Amino acid sequence: MSTGIGDTLREAREAQGRTPEDAAHALRLRSGQVRALEEERFGDFGGDVYARGFLKSYAVELGLDPQPLLDTYRAEISSGDPMATAPLVAPGSGIGVGGPRRRSAPPGWIAWVLVGVIVLAGLAFIGQLAGSRAPEQASSEPTEAPVAPADDGDAAPDEPTTGPDEPDEPDEPVAPAEGIELFLALEADSWMRVTVDGTIVFEQVASEGETLPFSGEDEVTVRFGNAGGVRVELNGEDLGTPGPRGSVVEVSYTPDGQSEA
Structure with a gap:
């Protein structure tokens, strides 16, 4: 259900003959973020504090008074979220003047972190299974040292019974974040x-x-x-x-x- 916020933004932009890309360039945003505001997909911004900030910046860029739009946002979208109107947090306390405040919805990166944790846990479990095989029991009988063969003069030295150890393949480095x-x-x-x-x-x-x-x-x-x-x-x-x-x-x-x- 539309609140009218997106229509107001879009009509103001079109009246100025500007495209979403033009507005995004002026705001140093991606065009998809401008479209998200005009389509009222405020959940794309990861929380009320970010959504309200982008909404205010876009309204000011279009020459609109942002306060009516912010009031509509609080009434229609954030009416059940104390983060929309909660007082600012006192330094180091985590509690506002009016009582405890709840963090906004976690951004999407948390889901990727959870996926990474699950994958790492699975790899650790597989490694534990592979290493849990009991080694063969060493014989308790004392072994006698082998008797060196008699020196036959120019006889060729014994050939090594095993080849050189092959180096372990290096772990593939994790690609760093770009930009x-x-x-x-x-x-x-x-x-x-x-x-x-x-x-x-x-x-x-x-x-x-x-x-x-x-x-x-x-x-x-x-x-x-x-x-x-x-x-x-x-x-x-x-x-x-x-x-x-x-x-x-x-x-x-x-x-x-x-x-x-």
Whole structure:
């Protein structure tokens, strides 16, 4: 059932003579994400905090007042989810002013992690079965050392009975993740400086409710002026906030994960 949010976005875009690809380029999003907003497939964004951020950013890009759309979203889509209207979390507590808050629906990467765990568990079980075969019982009878044959002068030395050990085949390396897809969801106003592969691409105050996407090949470094007010998603994995509320933190994000700069 349509709430009218998608129709409002699509009509505003078409009135400006813009395609979904044009809007996606201006927002630094994928065209599929723009279409998901216009088709009200908000579940594609992995949680309310991300969906509301993308919705606000798209409305502002189209010159619309985002507040009526956000109010409709809360009333029609997130009415049963306290994450849509819950107060922000106090630093390090995990509990908002109004009581405990529930995390939004987990992103799709969790399913892949579970599949990986199941596969690894199966391989470990097979290895355990293969190694559980009891070795042959060594004889308790003492064995006499073999008597060296008499030296026959120029007799040829004994040929080795076994060939050289064949080297084990190396394990196939795991291919690293390609590139960086970073999403910053603002739960409070925060100044930020974002450096992508050595070039500063963003340096200003971002407002509460915004969701900012950044893409890189090797490294994206972010200096947060209010680390507890920004939720980070890296290549589909929700990393939470990089620090407590009000703290200044600088973090580097690579295809392999995150580290403090």
